[in-house]
Amino acid sequence: MRSVTIGILGLGQVGAGTLRLLQERRVEIKARLGAALDVRRIAVRDLGRAREVLLDPALLTDDPHAIVSDPAIDVVIELIGGIEPARSLILAALRNCKHVVTANKAVLAECGAEIFAEAAARNRVVYFEGSVAGGIPILRSLREGLASDRIEAIVGIVNGTSNYILDAMTRSGAGFSEALQAAQAAGYAEADPRLDVGGGDAAHKLALLALVAFGARVDPHAIPTEGITGVSALDIRAAAELGYVIKSLALAHDAPHGPCLRVHPTLVPRGHVLASVAGAYNAVLVESRALGRSLYYGRGAGMMPTAVAVVSDLLEVARDLLAGVAPAAPPAVRDVAPTSTDALEHEHYLCVHVPNLPGVLGRVATCLGRHGVSIARMIQERAGAGPVPMIILTEAVAERAMQAALAELATSPELAAPPTHIRLLPAALC
């Protein structure tokens, strides 16, 4: 019986899930592949720790370098996460002519240039389906299903924590902090949630989506990124009254000099297919020239969903290895700066807390008008003792103009706080 030999770096949730899937589906995998997938070694930090999966303790080592340099291993699965030591170990594995499967979006988004260059030099592949939207086969769909199509735009709910929190706020009326705490208690948010709720995780995934969809490698730090920490219970309620649901979206569209990318909370019309993506689910909507709109939806994280993606990559590598075929060279990639969002037109939602005094609202509207921002609709919340929240929907206006208007409003001594500001999903994507 032929076999493909595997080393695994990291035996946390996803590592244990991968191992479990390889064990539980051993017979089916063998039948499908005509060969066994043989896990030879697993690197862990703590040899003594109890594991969520049955395994021969002799497989374990606390020296990951022993795996990436082991000549008996064909494929290294990196599931440590984070930048280092993942980066060094992936590079070492490639230098030792191993194929690599990883679910680590951070290391690929931050150090992709180096890693993919090394892979190309060694004629090895790095597959990373598990790094974007968990088990949803979105990268494979872009790469193969839509191979002959031209991708024009991508809109993703790719951070399950943010979606879980916004969804909980929508259902319960809770504020952000309360919903975050509940998400942490339920295991849907990390103790340090900043990478999730700040949008950084979504920016990493967006950079990888742009890599596969547009062949464009961008610095994830160059992606304009807004988290959901500024979204209030009032915003959720006001959006609902206007017929919208607030979602944290990662958006990309192709442009001549480099894709235009951004991550921000967004008002999505209630009947839109993205509006029904609840809880910790992920979804990626793709607009392509021939196919039109398509959408891929599923669990964006978790032990078994991500393991499904990891094993799907592993099967693809194994098929090529067994066939004795050089793996498909990835399409050419350009390193580009993303196109500025300055000229992007959006309708905007604003929530302005104005003191209940004559003339103030006029001055807000005048300020907006001075920057070319037209008001499409306005709702005044019931007046109380303090400042009154005014909800404004604007006509579509360029990002640059809206930012200038917001900057001026932020300095106004009449406003109790800078306006809250959330973009609407562009009409072309509705």
Place this chain on the structure above:
Amino acid sequence: MRSVTIGILGLGQVGAGTLRLLQERRVEIKARLGAALDVRRIAVRDLGRAREVLLDPALLTDDPHAIVSDPAIDVVIELIGGIEPARSLILAALRNCKHVVTANKAVLAECGAEIFAEAAARNRVVYFEGSVAGGIPILRSLREGLASDRIEAIVGIVNGTSNYILDAMTRSGAGFSEALQAAQAAGYAEADPRLDVGGGDAAHKLALLALVAFGARVDPHAIPTEGITGVSALDIRAAAELGYVIKSLALAHDAPHGPCLRVHPTLVPRGHVLASVAGAYNAVLVESRALGRSLYYGRGAGMMPTAVAVVSDLLEVARDLLAGVAPAAPPAVRDVAPTSTDALEHEHYLCVHVPNLPGVLGRVATCLGRHGVSIARMIQERAGAGPVPMIILTEAVAERAMQAALAELATSPELAAPPTHIRLLPAALC
């Protein structure tokens, strides 16, 4: 420059789309594949007809047998549709050791045993992504993305015509006939719509989904199939009042002796991700053990969407051909009878037209009760001159019991017409 040589049978909408995609994306395909896809001949019925795509008339022939027997052709793309001559031509192509790509669900659902046996005997592949849900890469996702997972259930909106009509009825309040006529005028329904609105087309696609997901080949005529012709404007309105949208679904779940399959209109809760699938779109929801719920959504038909699927299959065949690799043998398939739906439990929606007389409703309820059908909720529409429509939601009850109750009610002299009866989406899929 190496190339893969192609013959196309049929140059209707999808054929023209395929050709256009191969022309427009020639450079990208060459770059990705390292070889050209070279269309050598195209069989058409009428050599003189004007075409929607630019082509060298010398490529055309009105003899499809010249293509399937041409030794210079590697891959035959069958886009004629229907059973014959598609079946004979596919078999002849396989006998002549050509790989086959097709978007023809009817021929594969009806004659799959014969076709796949011939393919296996010749060590050739038959790919058919375009035959189910148009351009959505659902078969590839099941086969590769979820390769290591165990599929438990599938729920699909796979007939765009039916979805378009039900969606139009929901939006406009129109009746079935009116909505069908509008769909025909808009090009979303055929002049003879029976295969679409009767559910037969969905049953074909469901049989192919079951083949890929469960490795089970079933006779599509053995699938219990109900179309949407009995759904009335009143049903749509009453369902909406109760918080549901009516969708035509193809449902499958795995069972020990063969999958349980059925096609029928279904009440789907309004917030469900399938409820937001509008117009002629398709969507396939998959429940699998490790990944959980995932969904694939997009245009289910049309010139360019289906062409994207055809070319994705073509690229996969071409990659193997160029690598000199035998294509992956399809996983083992069993020929099975589908598991009976008799014991399946559903909640049901009933609409009973009862004369406005004392005691009738009691007798309806008694009849239901006699068969073990409990009433969960009831709405009486406003009473008029004639019979009064009563809307009943039942508790979950086995199909067999409900059918017995319906059969008895249908013979009741007191009812103006047999009750309308629509199943609710099972709670496990909500």
